[in-house]
Amino acid sequence: GESVGLHLPTLSVQEGDNSIINCAYSNSASDYFIWYKQESGKGPQFIIDIRSNMDKRQGQRVTVLLNKTVKHLSLQIAATQPGDSAVYFCAENITGRRALTFGSGTRLQVQP
């Protein structure tokens, strides 16, 4: 996957606002996508996934949108809370391929 070096893109939002984290994926054949959250000092934690036969999927306070035309994935977090502060990674897979490909991540900072 691609990388952006040592400086992660950072999104800073106010507590209570909605957050939108974006991810561009590279392989038009990818048919499965997943978002992970990684808090400082911890391993990644599953948030939500979506398959390519869908363009939207909702979870608790989170929504994932998939635009296959422009190969773009987004994670929307409603009413962002301080506990949402973390690095968020998207990952993609093609059915039959034996590994996920992770993006380089976006840091979300929630201001109280």
Added chain:
Amino acid sequence: EAGVTQSPTHLIKTRGQQATLRCSPISGHTSVYWYQQALGLGLQFLLWYDEGEERNRGNFPPRFSGRQFPNYSSELNVNALELEDSALYLCASTRGEGGPQETQYFGPGTRLLVL
């Protein structure tokens, strides 16, 4: 139920040495994945083990190797350590029924520092 555990939490080695990292999956999980996360970068896939067999290997040199034991725990070995091997090494486990598209549960990682 205990999550994925990894040991040690931190490991300091010098160039040329060998490192051994360990992972215990969630009880009932048979698949283990290893990833390398260099500072500020995303996760790079290293190895996938399922039912004791290596199922896939990422684009890493042969000095990165591992194995999975009959109790499904796993070991990652890195030989001839280089400075650029300094990273957080993450292990994840799954039930082993769906391959990479099955939800992976991650451990807290082992921070390896090569001096």
